[in-house]
Amino acid sequence: MAKQVRQANRSDVRKHEGFLRDGNFRWLWVALALCATSIAAYVMIDAEPRPRGGTMYGYIMGTIGALLIVWLSLFGIRKRVITSGVYSLKAWLSAHVYLGLSLLVIGTLHAGLHFGWNVHTLAYGLMVLVIVSGMFGAYAYAVLPRELSLNRGETTQRQWLETIRSLDAQLREAAQPLDRAEADIVRLSTEQTDISGSLLNRLTGQYPNCSTQRAINELARIHRSTPRGSNASLDQVDALLKRKQETLAQARRNIRIKSLLQIWLYIHVPVTFALLAALTAHIISVFFYW
Amino acid sequence: MTDKFRIAIVGSGPAGLSAAAHAAKIGVSHILLEKTDHLSDTIYRYQKKKYVMAAPPQLVLRADVGFEAGYRETILDVWNQGVAAAGANVRYNAEVKAVTGEKGDFTLTLTNGDTVRAETIVMAIGLQGNPNLMRCPGGDLPHVQYQLDDPTEYIDEHIFVIGAGDAGIENALGLAADPAQANVVGIVNRSADFSRAKDANVANLMNARDAGRVSTFTEASPSKVEPGWITLELPDGETRLRCDRIIARLGASAPRKFVESMGIEFSSASKDAYPKLTPNLETTAPGIYVIGALAGYPLIKNCMNQGHDVVEFINGNIGLAPADEPFLAKKLQHLPGEKSVSEWAEFLRDKVEILNGLSLLQMREYLVDSEVRFYRTDEVIFEKNSIGSSLFGIASGSVKVEINPKDPSITVPIGTGSIFGEVGLISGRRRGATIRAAEDTIAIEIPRKLALALRASVQEARETIERITTERGILQIFGSGLSPADIRDVLAKAEVKEIKPGEAIIREGEENYDIFIIRRGSMLVEREIAGKPVFLSYIPAGQVTGEMALVEGGRRIATVRAAVRSEVIRLDGNLFRVLLNRKPELVARLRSDMSSRRKINEFLEQQKGSITGVLDYYNSVARFLVEQGVGEATDVLLIDERLCVGCDNCEKACADSHDGISRLDREAGRTYANLHVPTSCRHCEHPHCMTDCGPNAIHRGPDGEVFIDDTCIACGNCERFCPYGVIRMEKVPPKKPGLIPWLLFGAGPGPGEPDDAWKVAHAGHGSSQKKATKCDMCSGKKGGPACVRACPTGAAIRVSPENFLSVALLDRGRE
Structure with missing residues (x-):
């Protein structure tokens, strides 16, 4: 039986679906659930004196957001390290796209819509820049290959x-x-x-x-x-x-x-590094100098 | 010459020269008689720089002259030196015309009238010294030759090569290779196709023909040879053509008349029979021994060992065990019952029906590459769906076949003497059923290549295999409830047919009820819809087709044609109908099997009026895929260009999980309707690459993957045979620095296959030996193929033809 399962892995037409619809939009649903929970909590919790990063809710969202950012940036490693275990880069990309988008909601709620001219908002701004460039990337990946193929025909x-x-x-x-x-x-x-x-x-x-x-x-x-x-x-x-x-x-x-x-990768990747730096500065400054 | 020698050795090929060298070594008086003025004429006449193999690798060389795989020139040097060093007594230009006398006092008469007297004779004349001759008038003219030593010798000539086997094609190509030689080359083939030659040679010949370098004449034969002219008999009459030289490559055979004139009997009247021999290589004429190719041993290493052994035998060392004795003894020692190697050989040959026609010496040779196993009652011999292409013969005991996977208690017995596993032998597919030992059983497992050789060379074996496979094929496909007695009538009129690619076995609208079992290859089913042939489905080997008309009545509703060269068993429809009338449960089974096909048919009927676009799409894509070899594939990498962003991560993943060499080229290959077939192994059902692998290094693995093992000698045959260009001869590149040093400090070339410049700059750390590299489907890696795992967008998919050339494709068209 094990043998047959393995064979199915090797060639299975039903797995033939793009990264956006991977596993029947599994990661889209995960991301939507995460966003919905965050928004519901934001609305229900009456933060004092007003919603911002320093509240308990803010800390929780901040932790989730920071962990997400680190995990999302590890995609670059996952893509380049070919291990022999069971994994699908397509599923990773699917998760990367949808969870990355949910970060927009989580980050904004973490900040409690509270912005200023400081390292914290810088980190936020960089994050938005990374996400927007990523949105363009996802759009490009979803739409452009078709055009590429059509234009190429049988030639190289x-x-x-x-x-x-x-x-x-x-x-x-x-x-x-x-x-x-x-x-x-x-x-x-x-x-x-x-x-x-x-x-x-x-x-x-x-x-x-x-x-x-x-x-x-x-x-x-x-x-x-x-x-x-x-x-x-x-x-x-x-x-x-x-x-x-x-x-x-x-x-x-x-x-x-x-x-x-x-x-877009020329924005997405370098800005991600800048974001990681700003994020570190943001976290250190919050805990040591606030 | 009045001296009498102990041994006269006739022929100085590998067998003869080894015998002479050994006789000299142990001080037995001898003479080596060679027809020409040099040793080993057959190898001498090989094309220059030909690489000669040393098979089989397990066999130790037991000769006083060295031999290992290498170029023709090197081997001849070693032999010349070896024979000289041993002090062998060689007489050149000595062709034996007649032999008289008897054991202890033979007289050999040479063509120049000299005589040689000897107590014993060793015949080591091989076959190549006796080429089949041209029989038409003028065939004996001096410009007719049977060899081509150096194709560059001839300039500005009209040359005809007669015979389109490998030798003929290689000669024709050699003569036409350099346009500067300005030869006008033609090749004459008696049959319509070039089926006797290797595929690679045929492909090269076709290219040469298309390029106008060689003219081919098929269904043609020479009818008259005159100086400067040749007359060919063509299908549409005779034609006389200019011809300065004729190279006849019509094969070679034992000079039987000459050999028989010495009183040596052959094993049968058939053309491919060999002389009858005792285990000590003595013929039916006492005192005359036969070794080498004439004895049925074409391999150089065997020949040389026999040369050594025969001298030992003549010298009285009758008990000398053959060179393979220790190897075989070790191989057989685990078997129950204290038997010697010869006793085992005799036991197996006599018990297993397909081996009956072998001599004991041949039997030993088969044992070298085969395995003899002992199975306890109920032990599994192989499981259903496992990969394996070997053939089993039952020497004692019996086995049971589990014909119903859901209920292992339903079994069919196979008794002593019979064979099993033959389906894998013919179709190259997975095992069809689990087989267990029904009692304590001893069985011989013969590898596919050897079993094919057995089938090709021994007529009794061929007939037995044919009969058993046909019967089994029918019983297996039509399932339970049938016994061999039920199908006796059907079987008696069953007919095995070879089908050319594109040839139809069933035509739509025809009134015919024959049933076909596809034994090898695969079939495409198509129907005419709105005036156009529409591709319906794909039938792999091991399935049955044509039963719908018989069960449902009416005319044929679809056309079935071969996708690749195939072999089918045709069963008479009327006889089968009688069987169906007796077996209603068989009808029910066939009906249920047909339901999926009926579904496709219904679907197509619905589409008929409305969306012909979908049909056209399906049709053309299916045809494209079959053209790209998907029809003969078992697992192929496809790239959906609607999703591919061209990141080449698949190639990088492939390189990084395989010693740094990518086995796929994403961009190369053809594309149709956004579906790209990259240059990557299709793991063909009948791998072309296996056609002529010297060290037998290409195998099919446990997951169906075709892979090349470490015994590869980089001869490049597989690369030439692969029609899809997926095999590369590559060195393993030097080891790269890891990912982190690359990410942080830019060390090394980064992920993927390093570029050539880097490889050269860092050479010395890697392997210097080139090896054939190809996709192994990431065998043994838990996650499956790296190319698919590493594709970020889902563009790379691996498919097998059954599931892709099906409704899935239609759904894709509707998206």
């Missing part, structure tokens, strides 16, 4: 680069009979095209200064004076440039989506 990044390289070679070949000014247009594309561009380019997917696009525009300007069909080489260059532009666009869409899938 390496193939696009190959295609672009081969188109460049063909462009150089095709440019041989052209005069200097026209050849310079081709060189604009073959020598100056920056595929990935700046961070802003990557995130927006807009490449207003794309050299290949400029080459196409220049060529269109020339075409206005020399009608199509009169210069075969120029027409061939034009066709090649347009094919290159299409491949570039596909590669850049891929880059854009991949950047969006990663960019």
